[in-house]
Amino acid sequence: MAVELSIRSDQGGLCNGKMTWFVVLSCMMAAMGGVIFGYDIGITGGVTSMEPFLEKFFPKVYRKMKEDTEISNYCKFDSQLLTSFTSSMYVAGFIASFFASSITKAFGRKPSILLGGAAFLAGAALGGAAFNVYMLIFGRVLLGVGVGFANQAVPLYLSEMAPPRYRGAINNGFQFSIGIGALSANLINYGTEKIKGGWGWRISLALAAVPATILTLGAVFLPETPNSLIQLTDDTERAKLMLQRVRGTEDVQAELDDLIKASSISKTVEHPFKKIIKRKYRPQLVMAIAIPFFQQVTGINVIAFYAPILFRTIGLGESASLMSSVVTGIVGTGSTFISMLVVDKLGRRALFIFGGVQMLVSQIMVGGIMAAQLGDHGGIGEGYAYVVLILICIYVAGFGWSWGPLGWLVPSEIFPLEIRSAGQSIVVAVSFLFTFIVAQTFLAMLCHFKSGIFFSLGAGL
Numbered sequence: 001m002a003v004e005l006s007i008r009s010d011q012g013g014l015c016n017g018k019m020t021w022f023v024v025l026s027c028m029m030a031a032m033g034g035v036i037f038g039y040d041i042g043i044t045g046g047v048t049s050m051e052p053f054l055e056k057f058f059p060k061v062y063r064k065m066k067e068d069t070e071i072s073n074y075c076k077f078d079s080q081l082l083t084s085f086t087s088s089m090y091v092a093g094f095i096a097s098f099f100a101s102s103i104t105k106a107f108g109r110k111p112s113i114l115l116g117g118a119a120f121l122a123g124a125a126l127g128g129a130a131f132n133v134y135m136l137i138f139g140r141v142l143l144g145v146g147v148g149f150a151n152q153a154v155p156l157y158l159s160e161m162a163p164p165r166y167r168g169a170i171n172n173g174f175q176f177s178i179g180i181g182a183l184s185a186n187l188i189n190y191g192t193e194k195i196k197g198g199w200g201w202r203i204s205l206a207l208a209a210v211p212a213t214i215l216t217l218g219a220v221f222l223p224e225t226p227n228s229l230i231q232l233t234d235d236t237e238r239a240k241l242m243l244q245r246v247r248g249t250e251d252v253q254a255e256l257d258d259l260i261k262a263s264s265i266s267k268t269v270e271h272p273f274k275k276i277i278k279r280k281y282r283p284q285l286v287m288a289i290a291i292p293f294f295q296q297v298t299g300i301n302v303i304a305f306y307a308p309i310l311f312r313t314i315g316l317g318e319s320a321s322l323m324s325s326v327v328t329g330i331v332g333t334g335s336t337f338i339s340m341l342v343v344d345k346l347g348r349r350a351l352f353i354f355g356g357v358q359m360l361v362s363q364i365m366v367g368g369i370m371a372a373q374l375g376d377h378g379g380i381g382e383g384y385a386y387v388v389l390i391l392i393c394i395y396v397a398g399f400g401w402s403w404g405p406l407g408w409l410v411p412s413e414i415f416p417l418e419i420r421s422a423g424q425s426i427v428v429a430v431s432f433l434f435t436f437i438v439a440q441t442f443l444a445m446l447c448h449f450k451s452g453i454f455f456s457l458g459a460g461l
Helices: 002-009 021-030 032-047 051-057 059-067 080-107 109-129 133-161 164-192 200-206 209-221 226-232 236-247 253-267 279-297 300-313 318-346 348-373 382-400 403-414 417-449 452-459
Strands: none
Touching: 021 032, 021 133, 021 164, 021 209, 021 236, 032 080, 032 109, 032 133, 032 164, 032 200, 032 209, 032 300, 032 318, 051 059, 051 200, 080 109, 080 133, 080 417, 109 133, 109 200, 109 209, 133 164, 133 226, 133 403, 133 417, 164 200, 164 318, 164 403, 226 236, 226 253, 236 253, 253 417, 279 300, 279 403, 279 417, 300 318, 300 382, 300 417, 318 348, 318 382, 318 403, 348 382, 348 403, 348 452, 382 403, 403 417, 417 452
C-alpha cells in the first residue's frame, strides 16, 4: 500500500529511540499552538451569548432576543454579521495556510510557529480593546493568520520530533491541547459573564494573549526538528547530534540515512503543489482532502462555536448555558486524553469507526428530542434540556477520541518529506474552508431547518 510505504520510508521503519524529557518539553511548548486554537473556539461561542457583547456590537440580535416575542426560538440569533464575527477567522486561516507552507519548507517549522504566535497575540490585543465591529473582525483576521501558521507547522513538528512508537500519542496531544484551550475559555467565559458593568467579554477576548505569549516566547527557544535541519542545511553532523538528543540514544544512523535520502528527494521538488497532484501521491491527496472535510461536516464546530447559543435556544439561562459548555469541554478534553493512551494500541481505523457511530446516534437523538419538544415559542422541560446536554456530551466524547485527534494525526503521518509542507497546507486549508462554511451558515440553517439541522449533520457521518 502506497500510504503505508510512504510512512515507513521517511521515518526509518525500525529506528531506535525512547521518550526523552527533551522531546516531551519541546512538544509541550509546540502544542501551545493547539491551545490558542482551542481557546479561540471556546471563547467565541461564549462571548456571542453574552448580552453586553451582543448589545454593543450586534444590537439587532440583542433586540430580537430581548424584545421580539413573535420570532421563533430557532431564529433569535440568525445574523450574517454575527456569524461573520466567528467565520472571518477561518477565511484568514485558509489563506494564511498556503503562505505558511512556503515558509515552513524554506525556513523550517520553528519560524512558522513563531509567526503564528505573534499574529495571534496581535489579534488578541485588538479583540480585547475593540470599540466597533470592524476592529473586532480585524482582530479575528489576525487570529486567523496566527492559527493558520500554527496549525500548519505544529502537527508536523510533533510528528517529526516524536519517537515512532509514540507518534500517535504525541500527535494526538495537539487535539488534547485544543481541548485544554477550549475548556479554559469556557471556564473564563463562565467567570467573566458574572462581572458587573458588562465588560467581562473584554477579559475573555484579551486573555487569548496568554497562550499566544507563551507560544511566541517558547518558539524562540524551540529546537528545530532533525528533518528540518537536514532539509535546510547540508550539516548532517548537526542533524545527527540533534537526532541523538531527541531519540536519547547514540544509535541513530539508520534513521539519519533515511532522513538524508528523503531530504535529497525533497530538494529535487521545486513545486510541491504540482507534485502532490501526480498519480503517485493520489492516495495521500485524497486523504488530505477527505479527512478534514468529514471532520468538519460532523458538525463539531457547530457545538464548539455555538453551544452556549444552542443551550439558550432550548431554554437555559445565560449562566447555565456557559456552565453547560464547561461540562462539554471537560468531556471533550478527557476523551482526547483517552485517545492518546489507546491510539497506538487499537489503531486509527477502529477509533474512526467507533467514534463515528457514537456521534451519529447521539446527533439523531438530539434532533429527535428537539423536534418533539421544542417549538417556535417557549422552551423545553428542564429534564429534556439536561438529556440534550448529556447526548451532546456523548457526541463530543465520540469526536474527542476519534475524528478530533485523528483528523490531525493521520494526515501528518502519510506525507513523504518532499510534499509534507504542501500536504499539511491542504489539510489545514480544507479544514478552515469547511469550518468557515459551517460557521457562516449554521445560524441561518438552524432558523430554517430547526431541529432538522441535527439530522443533516448526522448525514455527514
